[in-house]
Amino acid sequence: xxxxxxxxxxxxxxxxxxxxxxxxxxxxxxxxxxxxxxxxxxxxxxxxxxxxxxxxxxxxxxxxxxxxxxxxxxxxxxxxxxxxxxxxxxxxxxxxxxxxxxxxxxxxxxxxxxxxxxxxxxxxxxxxxxxxxxxxxxxxxxxxxxxxxxxxxxxxxxxxxxxxxxxxxxxxxxxxxxxxxxxxxxxxxxxxxxxxxxxxxxxxxxxxxxxxxxxxxxxxxxxxxxxxxxxxxxxxxxxxxxxxxxxxxxxxxxxxxxxxxxxxxxxxxxxxxxxxxxxxxxxxxxxxxxxxxxxxxxxxxxxxxxxxxxxxxxxxxxxxxxxxxxxxxxxxxxxxxxxxxxxxxxxxxxxxxxxxxxxxxxxxxxxxxxxxxxxxxxxxxxxxxxxxxxxxxxxxxxxxxxxxxxxxxxxxxxxxxxxxxxxxxxxxxxxxxxx
Numbered sequence: 001x002x003x004x005x006x007x008x009x010x011x012x013x014x015x016x017x018x019x020x021x022x023x024x025x026x027x028x029x030x031x032x033x034x035x036x037x038x039x040x041x042x043x044x045x046x047x048x049x050x051x052x053x054x055x056x057x058x059x060x061x062x063x064x065x066x067x068x069x070x071x072x073x074x075x076x077x078x079x080x081x082x083x084x085x086x087x088x089x090x091x092x093x094x095x096x097x098x099x100x101x102x103x104x105x106x107x108x109x110x111x112x113x114x115x116x117x118x119x120x121x122x123x124x125x126x127x128x129x130x131x132x133x134x135x136x137x138x139x140x141x142x143x144x145x146x147x148x149x150x151x152x153x154x155x156x157x158x159x160x161x162x163x164x165x166x167x168x169x170x171x172x173x174x175x176x177x178x179x180x181x182x183x184x185x186x187x188x189x190x191x192x193x194x195x196x197x198x199x200x201x202x203x204x205x206x207x208x209x210x211x212x213x214x215x216x217x218x219x220x221x222x223x224x225x226x227x228x229x230x231x232x233x234x235x236x237x238x239x240x241x242x243x244x245x246x247x248x249x250x251x252x253x254x255x256x257x258x259x260x261x262x263x264x265x266x267x268x269x270x271x272x273x274x275x276x277x278x279x280x281x282x283x284x285x286x287x288x289x290x291x292x293x294x295x296x297x298x299x300x301x302x303x304x305x306x307x308x309x310x311x312x313x314x315x316x317x318x319x320x321x322x323x324x325x326x327x328x329x330x331x332x333x334x335x336x337x338x339x340x341x342x343x344x345x346x347x348x349x350x351x352x353x354x355x356x357x358x359x360x361x362x363x364x365x366x367x368x369x370x371x372x373x374x375x376x377x378x379x380x381x382x383x384x385x386x387x388x389x390x391x392x393x394x395x396x397x398x399x400x401x402x403x404x405x406x407x408x409x410x411x412x413x414x415x416x417x418x419x420x421x422x423x424x425x426x427x428x429x430x431x432x433x434x435x
Contacts, residue, residue, distance in 0.1 A: 031062035032327045033086040035076070036353070039069040043351025044280075048090070051343045051353070055334045061327045073098065080104060087328050089317040090335075090353070093126035096136055097391040099317060105135040106318040106328070113137060114333045115359070123358040126385045127315050130223050130434060136315030137332040140344065142278045142355035143379035144207045144310045147285060149273035150295040152179035152187075160297045164208075164240060167274070167300055171250035174273040189250035191272035192241075193263040194407055199396035200259050201404040206310045207276055208237040210384040213305015216399055217387055217425065225389055225434050227425040229399065230418045233304045238403055239414045246410035256408040278312065279376040283350040286370070296372040298379055311383025313355070338362050356380055390432040398424050 034052055038044040045067035052063040066086065068075055073095065079085050085104060099105050110116050110124065116137070123138035146161070153160070153170065156177045161167040171189020173179070180187055193200045202216070209215065214234030217225045228234060244250045252272040255263070260277075267275045268288045275281075276299065285294055301307045316335045318328040334340045341362045344354030348370050356377055357364055364377060386392045402421040406412040429435035 030324065031064045032088060032324055032331060033064045033066065034088040034090065034331070035066045035068060035072075035086040036090040037069060037072045037092070038067045038353070040067045042067070042069075043346075043349070044353050045351075047344060047346050047351040047353050051335070051340060054339065054343055055331055058334060058339075059327075059330050061324075061330065063331075076104070077102075083321060085319040085321055087319060087322045087324055088331055089319055090139060090314050091317060093136070093138075093313050093315055094386045094392050094396065096127065096129065096315065096317075097389060098393040100129050100135050101391045104317075104320050106320055106322075106325070108134040108137055108318065108332070110134050113329070113336075115336050118360050119336055119358045120360060122311075122380075122383075122385075123313065125388075126311070126313055128388055130388045130390045132223075136317045137336060138358040139314045139316045139335050140354040140356065141311070141313040141358050141380060141383075142280065143376050143383040144276060144278050144312075145299060145375050145379050146297045147267070147275045147277060147282065148295050148297055149174070149179065149270075149289075149293060151293045152273045153295075155179050155181065160295065161300055163300050164303060168240075168244065168248060168250070171244060171274055172248055175248075175250045179273060180270055187270065188252040188272040189248075190244055190255075190274050190276075191252045191263050191266045192255040192276075193258050193260045194245075194251075194255040194404060195257050195259050196397070196400045196404045197259050199393070199400040201256075201401075201407065202396050202399035203310070204276065205238060205241060205399075205403050206384075207299050207308075208241065208302065209234050210308030210310060210382075211299045211306040212237045212302025213308070214302075215384070215387075216395060217389065217429070219387060223434060225387065225429055227422040227429070229402075229425060230415070230422040233302070235415050235418050236304055237302065238406065238418065242406050242410070242412075242414055245407045256404055278310075279355045279373060280352060282370070282372060282376075283348060283352065286348075287350060291370075294372075296375040298375060307382045308384050309379050309382060311380065311385045313358070314353070342367060389429065389434050394428055395425060398428060 036048045049065050052065050119138050123141050127134050127136040127138050129135050156173040161170050174189040212233045215228045218228045252266050299309045316332045338361050341357045341359045345367050346352045348368050402417050406414050406417045
């Protein structure tokens with residue numbers, strides 16, 4: 001079917017950035033329309049354009065890149081309602097179930113995808129639906145680690161944290177010992193995106209949950225799952241973080257309302273010194289804070305389990321209803337090729353849309369000179385992806401709502417809240433026919 005972008009007025013309101021390869025912003029030329037969840041005019045959006053331009057040069061297939069950030073899935077729903085889905089969407093692995101259940105995704109034949117055999121099996125698992133079939137092509141991977149103000153740590157005379165107790169003590173020192181030397185008690189240990197938007201509270205907590213051997217759900221075989229949020233290991237991780245909010249008071253003020261956009265700025269402004277996050281902000285912080293002032297440390301193993309950390313990434317999704325199925329497939333193949341991966345990595349510069357390469361033929365050390373990337377790559381060996389339930393989005397959101405509540409309300413009992421969440425997740429899994 002013909003591809004049309006949002007009308008001019010709507011595009012202005014939604015801050016849509018359109019970049020074409022000789023397309024002039026018109027869809028009359030049947031250009032392959034590519035949506036990516038990145039801020040318009042950002043360095044990441046510009047990297048996506050470089051990738052599309054290189055694909056066009058290699059294949060002769062024209063492209064348009066649409067960079068959107070806020071309410072990305074809502075805008076996709078609007079396009080779906082108009083039967084005008086883009087041809088390609090580059091989006092989070094955790095969104096696969098949400099998009100698949102709405103009928104937006106084409107199945108990917110892994111065996112017939114050129115270069116698919118060079119993609120890591122761990123990355124392929126994140127492109128797999130609850131039925132065992134593949135509905136995306138792995139494009140980027142990432143694991144989470146701690147970005148710490150090294151200059152602050154050295155000023156308070158402490159070593160990099162190796163245990164949860166070490167981490168809590170470092171956070172307390174950053175909060176109480178004036179690590180920035182301005183003579184005021186105006187710094188925090190942790191900066192945390194603890195709001196509920198897009199499930200951020202559970203997204204953040206998940207690394208510590210996995211590091212302690214806990215989880216949100218467990219697989220029972222045959223595509224069936226049951227909640228694990230009331231397991232002692234999961235409860236212990238959420239309790240540890242509530243203690244940071246409520247007892248130690250080592251978390252930046254306002255965290256319970258913040259998303260990552262705000263939290264990035266909090267860290268950059270020197271309002272806190274420990275950020276558990278993915279590698280996608282490393283180059284940004286190197287530039288804004290100073291390379292000698294930050295270090296990357298693995299998430300310490302929890303007292304009851306681990307090691308583990310959140311694993312995520314992006315897939316290339318071939319959207320349903322396209323007139324250009326062959327072009328969709330060729331773009332997916334180019335995206336996972338060594339050339340496509342290197343372009344997406346963007347070396348050490350800001351704007352990487354490939355955080356860790358998924359193609360085994362790409363040597364990250366040869367592309368990036370900053371050794372801190374290696375910490376994230378090594379953490380990926382213990383990374384845990386969202387499980388292949390039919391739709392992970394409502395489970396993440398329900399979990400975020402419950403976790404945010406116990407962080408915002410210091411009188412809340414964590415075990416009671418997790419028991420209540422377990423009941424809610426049981427109902428959600430039953431609704432998804434996955435229980």
